[in-house]
Amino acid sequence: MEEFTWRVGGPQGGGIETAATLFARAVAKGGWWVATKREYHSNIMGRHSYLDVRLGRKPVGAFRDRVDFLVALDGETLARHLGEVRPGGVLLYDPKVLDLSVHKLPMLDHRVQEALAERFGKGDPSLKEILAAYAEAGVQPLPYPYEEVADRIGAELGVPSLQTRRTLNTIAVAASLHLLGFPLEPLLEALALQFRGKVLELNEKVAQAVYREEVPRLSLSLRLNGYEPGRVYLTGAQAAALGKLAGGLRFQTYYPISPATDESVYLEAHTNFQGADVAVVQTEDEIAAVTMAIGAALTGARAATATSGPGFSLMAEGMGFAGMIEAPLVVTLYQRGGPSTGLPTRTEQGDLLFAIRGGHGEYPRLVLASGDILDAFLDAQKALAWAWRYQTVVVHLLDKFLASMAQSLPKEALTPLPQNGEKRLAPREGFGPYERYAPAEDGISPFIPLGTPGGFYWMTSDEHDLEGHITEDPVLREYQMEKRMEKLRTARREIPLEDQYTLYRDGDVLVLGFGTVKGTLLEALDHLPGVGYLHLKLLWPFPEIGPLLEGKRLVTVEHNYSGQLADLVQQETLKKVHHRVVKYNGRPITLDEAVEALKAVLAGTAPERLVLRKGV
Amino acid sequence: MVELKLQDYKAEKQPDWCPGCGDYGILSALQMALFELKKNPSQTVVFSGIGCSAKTPHYLNVYGVHTLHGRVLPVAQGAKLANPHLTVVAVGGDGDGLGIGAGHFVASGRRNVDMLYILYDNEVYGLTKGQAGPTLGLGEKTKSLPKPNPQGRINPLLLAFAAGYTWIARGYAYDVKGLKELIKEGITHKGLAFLHVLQPCPTYNDLHTKEWFALRLYKLQEEGYDPYVPEGLSPEELDQKMAKFQEKAAEWGERIPTGVFWKAEVPTFEERLKAYLPRYPEVYPALGQKEALDLEGLLKEFAL
Structure with a gap:
């Protein structure tokens, strides 16, 4: 197999994250590139959650519509993910859930219950019927009583089943890998990374015990892919x-806010490393967060x-303050579904125009977006360098998808960039x-940190004169406005083109495209001869891409309702x-959605606005 | 550095406050306090919010940061934590600190960053022509209010106490000498000091005027009130101390106390930061990155 996707679904707080990390590490130890x-x-706990681990012989940056192997740790997963396993794929499920019906799954949204009712032509389809529907679709269902296995292994090892039941994740992963004919050794190495x-x-004993069990032979199998050392596996939030x-x-x-918090918590937890002693302050609200960071800057x-x-x-107001007093400030924005509280744990790129324009009045700001894990690492450095070079606000756009996505990548790619160009008096x-x-x-103007000896000066959120005193003088206003806004032209001139777009x-x-459509579109190109891809990193000041677009049929692909990137491209070019x-x-x-949409464009059958609707 | 004179702390810029404004007295007291403490102007920062009082930094020859409405405390704390060698004073009005900035006022008390916050309290929003401030009493009607105030009054001292400020005092804008002493003590106090300054607004507050205050103000310390809360008090002793504080902090009307109400020794936020930043404050953020990042070490947990 060239690629493979393994999915695990179950209740939140039930350890499925551990399972996915374990699976990803095990196959990575077997030489595969992975993304999760x-x-x-x-x-906090109880509601449905799932993770996809996709493997490839090349670095992976996209995910599929349908998976090859689904591990359902509960009945809800079985119901929700019907249609999500490709024909020929495998479903591992706990037979005890077959006694349930859709109405006995309290966390399953009514909308899904109704859709299932309609599909099965009855009010309350049973999970047995749903299971049969998997089989009809060409999926191979394999019963696997996780808890019974845990108890049996407990008895075999002479360990209370209470303990082995805590290793259900390991059991599920070991069972998957064993069924796929994947060797035990990489799994043991992965366990050693985890526990x-x-x-x-x-966990080692449990994995070994699972591997001792007789399992049916599947049509699917997963081989070793030649392990190479020097790879790392981390999330977007960790990379940033x-x-x-x-x-x-x-x-x-x-x-605290989802999904941005992971980044700050990571920083808080690693202050003991050399050169990493960052003062991390959890503030009373985001107004204090932005203004306190400005004070520090x-x-x-x-x-x-x-x-x-x-x-x-x-x-928004604090960012304008930083723009006005020319304070270097990085705001890392993990976009999520909006407006208002919106979809706190789901992805979106709906803040693009707000990141560029949000706030009253005008000030220079830079906005850049990361497309993958490596970008997140490099762009975070660029954001800081630019904030200090241009003494203004830099908004670093990521999103929930990237924040919680993990990828394996070569360690040597994670190199520090030079941090120069800062003007200081x-x-x-x-x-x-x-x-x-x-x-x-x-x-x-050269930056003068508070505490610089030999003098002092003033800063004010009011318009000000050269020393920083309040002024409402029209000539000084023009001078200051023009001086501040000139920084945008300077930035566009100085920032290397490869940091603006590719x-x-x-x-x-x-x-x-911009941001996290990158991995999907890059892989989509393999299936789309004649289609080009221009990936934008710098969104503001907007790069001069007009000449590249001349005479082309232009398509934007983005995670928002209105097509904000399209609006921006049209406005600027x-x-x-x-x-x-x-x-x-x-x-x-x-990947499948992107390919299908772009094929429709190539065929001339795509409408002007094409809405993608896949996903569970 | 050359020996500075009091005059050196006064900026060239002339205040544009109304004649008779209490801000003048507070500004003078602050200039005198910084001079008497021999504060190095290059190591001193006065932060302010927005409003009449918030123009204060522009009239001082030290670093001055005139921030946003209600946001003076987080900005000031950010600077102090990033460079703990700075002497930091934050100033702002009652609307700034207890209206729009009330959340920060409370949260700051929980941290106890080593700095002084001076709240100029004239009970009105002066710069927007005299609307009711959060310290104006229920039913009170100053001259620019079309109707009596329908909202109640916050007691800044009780709120500061509930939030955890470790030094709580009240001064009066026209008692410049007394105020100067309080500012000096507040700056010297280790931890977050809160100085509530009563201040007539001759333009908009015709209720609580210079004459009104003159009849009522008295000094706590002249009556033997001891604000100091030593470590190791028994719960009963602490209760007594708190009861006395509350009695005095709530006193308003015929007699209004000024002076130091509360003075406790509590670890500062800077000291607490040490728990996870072992080299703080010797290595503090404003110094920049002085040694190479151990990226190799950090990447170990991600190794495959």
Whole structure:
């Protein structure tokens, strides 16, 4: 097999994340490249959650419509994921759930219950009927009584079943791999990465016991792919946090919010590493988060905050303050489904235009978006470098999909970038006011951290003069506005083109995307001769891409309702975007959806606006 | 550095407050306090919110940061935590601190960052022409209010106490000398100090005027009130201390106390940060990254 997707579904808090990580590490130890996506509810425990681990012989950055192997840890998974396993695929389920019916699944949304009722032509289909429907669709159902197996292994090992029942994840993963004919050794190595001490010992014994059991031979199998050392496996939130550290971050603020919080918690947990001693402050709200980070930045400390959706709305005023007083500030924005509280744990790219325009008045800001895990690491560093180079706000766009997605990648790709270009005033002897906002052709006056000896100056959120005193003078207003806004032109001139956008392939049909559609579209190109892809990293100031779009049939692919990127491209290039492919159900665009949509474009059958609707 | 004179702490910029405004007295007291404490202007930052009082930093020859409405406390704390060597004073009005900024006022008390917060309280929003501030009493009607105030009054001292401020005092804008001493003590206090300053607004507050205050104000310390809360008090002793504080903090009307109400020694946020930033405050954020990041070490947990 060239590629393979394994999915595990079950109740939140039931350890399915551990299972997915274990599976991903085991196959990675067997030489496969992996990527994992995570879908979960805004809930602590009990609601349905699932993860997909996709394997490939090349690095993986996209996910499929249908999976090859589904591990259903509960009945709800069986009901929800009907139709999500490809014909020829395998379903591993616990036979005890077959006594249930759809109405006995309290967490299953009514909409899904009704859809199932309609499909089966009765009010309350049983899981037996649903199971039969899997089989009819060509899926091979395999009963696997996880808890019974745990009890049996407990008895065999002389360990209380209470303990072995805590290893259901390992049992599910071991059973999957054993069924697929994958060797035990990489799984044992993966367990050693995940657990320590007695827990490791028990999990090892459990995995070995599962492998001793006789299992049916499947048509599917998974072989080793030649292990190479030097790979790492991490999430987008972890990569962004590491990037911030590599970029010299010294101060981070946050208010708890999904999905941004993971980044700050990672930073908090790693302050003991050399060069990583970042002061992390959990504030009372996002208004305090952004303003406290600004206060820290004024002292010369590289400072940032991370937030999502509603938190970003609350930061709008503070960001304008940073723009006005020319404070270097990075706001890492993990987009999620909006508006309002929206879909707290689902993905969206609906904040693009707000990131560019949000807030009252005008100030220069830079907006960049990351497309994958490596981008998240590198872009976090660029965001810090740019904030300090241009002494203004840099919004680093990620989203929930990327935050919780994990990918394996070569360790050497994670290299620190130079952090230079910062203009700082050399302290002087004497006593008197500094001209903080002194004239500068490129708009960048040398930065003077609070505490710089030899003088002082003022800053104000009001319009101000060169020393930072309040002014309402029309001439000074023009001067300051023009000096600040000049930084945008400077940035667009100075930032290397490869940091602005990448034309991965040219084509008469040219797809434009930003952020996390990257991995999906890059793989889609393999199936779409004649289609080009232009990936935008820098969204503001908007790169000069007009000439690249000349004479092309333009298509945007993005996770929002209106096609915000399309609007932006049209506004900035005066080129018509012919097709807007959009998705706003909170689930990331799959490879299959992208290919199908773009094939319709190629065939001339695609409407101007094409809505993608897949996902569970 | 050369020896500075009091005059050196006064900026060239002239205040644009109304004649007779209490802000003048507070500004003078602050200038004198910084001078008497021999604060280095390059190591001192005065932060402010928005409003008449928030123009204060522009009239001082130290670093001045005039922030957003209600946001002075988080900005000031960010700077102080990033560079703990700075002397930080935050100032703002009652609307700024207890209206739009009330959330920060409370949360700051939980942290106890080592700085002084001065709240200028004239009970009105002066810069927007005299609307009711959060400290104006229920049913009170200052001259620019079309109707009596339908909202009740926050007691800043009790709120500061509930939130955890470790030094709580009240001064009066026209008692410049007394105020100067309180500011000095507040700056010197280790932890978050809260100084509530009563201040007539001659333009908009015709209820609580200079004359009104003159008849009522008295000094707690002249009556033997001891604000100090030593460590190791028994629960009963602490209860007594708190009861006395509450009695005095709530006193308003015929007699209004000024002075220091509460002074406790509680670990500062800077000290608490040490728990997970072992080298703080010796290595503090404003210094930048002084040694290479151990990226190799950090990547170990992600290794495959």
